[in-house]
Amino acid sequence: MMRIGYYAHHHGSGHCRQIDKLAALLPIQKRQQLTVFTSLAPEAYAFTAIDEQQIVRLYLEDERIDDVLKGRAGEYWQPASLHYSPIGNADIQKRSHQILNTIVQRNIDLMIIDVSVEVAMLCRTASIPYLYVRLPGLRDDMPHIDAFAGALALLAPYPQAIEAAMTPRWVCQKTVYLDFINLTKNNTSSHQDFIKTLTTLTADHPNVSPSFATKPIITVVKGYGGHEAIDAKLPELRRLLPSAFIISLGPIDNDMRAYVDIATHVEDVTPFMHHSDYLLMACGLNAVAQAYYCATPLVVLPDERPHQEQATMAQALIDQGRALSWEQFVHSMNAESTSAYPTKTTSVQTQDTLEDDRSSFSQNAYLSKAQVLMDSIITYSTTKSWFNEWLLPQLELRPEA
Known part of the structure; x- marks a missing residue:
């Protein structure tokens, strides 16, 4: 088996x-061959498939008061192939040495x-082979293009079907699409079980009517990378659907609690995704991976992110017919009669279409591409043999002889 190092950026826990x-796809005894490099604090994410001794906690890369040059010093003081490059930063020097x-x-x-x-540039200049994870978004700036060009290949943890139309052709040709990597088990709870869960959650809320079993259920899912923009939609959501039972999962501003029936945190959002009548959420990669194959109509409210990461994902979902924008949702609700309740039959996709998606991208299928990647790492003992015999046949590009 090849020994793999994985650099995980510290912004959010998603990386x-x-x-x-990916580690969970390996046999337990093989996972010890992985090393994770990250600046993320241990309390910010609890690994389940990787032991702490496999993790190298890197020095932070924040600017320091004693830097000779700040990280973004302008056109004539900063290499075009880097986004951020302070000079004289002792922490970054130690961090590079750690890596x-x-x-x-x-x-x-x-x-x-x-x-x-x-x-990526550190690895390339040190002659270390690397793969680069390519997230959704507009990443056509010089630093990204150079990082893509320097990689043996690119990994996309999402289906090629939702690739942004503006992505350069050569970038797609150099990409191994892993589809959504989602280890959540297929939902086995019934709608009746879900209603029992809601009954338990509302037990300490005497002002909440127990008649939610006959109301449309709207679940709003928010992460900890930013929730204010979604919270700002809650008053209008309540106006559009005054009789709906609205659930807020994740953080919420105190002044917005009055617009929802339940505001809580849960360990598993899967039953809410399957048994709600509408699902409102941002477009973080992990959240979309969980929601993509549910029959529940999806309304996307992308957060602002660098490189339009979530906006691009949202538009791809809308273009594919898997989601509604907030504007489309408002229009469809205003077009309904005041007594009409949203149901799964109003989904932007027909059930037959969604079933076709499930046939093409069933849980086993969309896990298999990531599984095949990890199995190849076990099979080959050298990077050169793996590159020539396994990786290159996956790509539509070839390096010059």
Whole structure:
């Protein structure tokens, strides 16, 4: 088996979650060959498939008061291939040493970078082979293009079907699409079980009517990377559907609690995704991976992110017919009679179409591409043989001889 290093960016927990999901596809005894590099604090994400001794907690890369040059010093003081490059930053110097020293000490064969063009360039200049995780969004700036060009290949943790139309052709040709990597088990709870769950959640809310079993159920899912924009829609959501039972999962501003029936946190959002009549959520990769194959109509409210990451994902879902924008949702609700309740029959996709999607991208199918990748890592012992015999046949590009 090749020894793999995985760089997980510290913004949010999603990058660490991705390698945790990939590691879970390996036999337990093989997972010890993985090393995770991250600046994310241990309390920010609890790994389930990776032990702490496999994690290298990197120095932060924040600017320091004693930097010779700040990280973005302008056109004539900053390389075009980097987004952020302070000079004289002791923490980044130590961080770079941590990465390179660990790669040598642990005989790491291949790095997977999720995501950092600076770490990509560090690996390329040190002659270390790497794969680059390509997230949705407009990433056509020079640093990203150079990081893509320097990689052996690109990994996309989403289906090719929702690739943005503006993505350069060569980038698609160099990409291995893993589809959504989602280890959540198929929902086995019934609608009756779900109603029992809601009954339990409302037990401590005497002002909540127990008649939610006969009302349309709207679930609003929010993460911890930013929820204010979705919260701001709650008053209009209540106006549109005054009789609906509205559930808010995740953080919520106190002044918005009056517009929902329940505001809570749950360990598993899967039953809510399957048994609600509408699902409102942002377009984070992990959340979309869970919701994509549910029959529940999806309304996307993308958060502002660098490179329009969530906006691009949202538009791809809308273009594919898998989701409604907020504007489309408002229009459809205003077009309904005041007594009409939204149901799954109003989904933007017909049930037959969604079933076709499930046939093409069933849980086993969309896990299999990630599984095949991880199995190939087990099969080959050298990066060169893996690159020539397994990776290149997956791509539509070839390097020059």
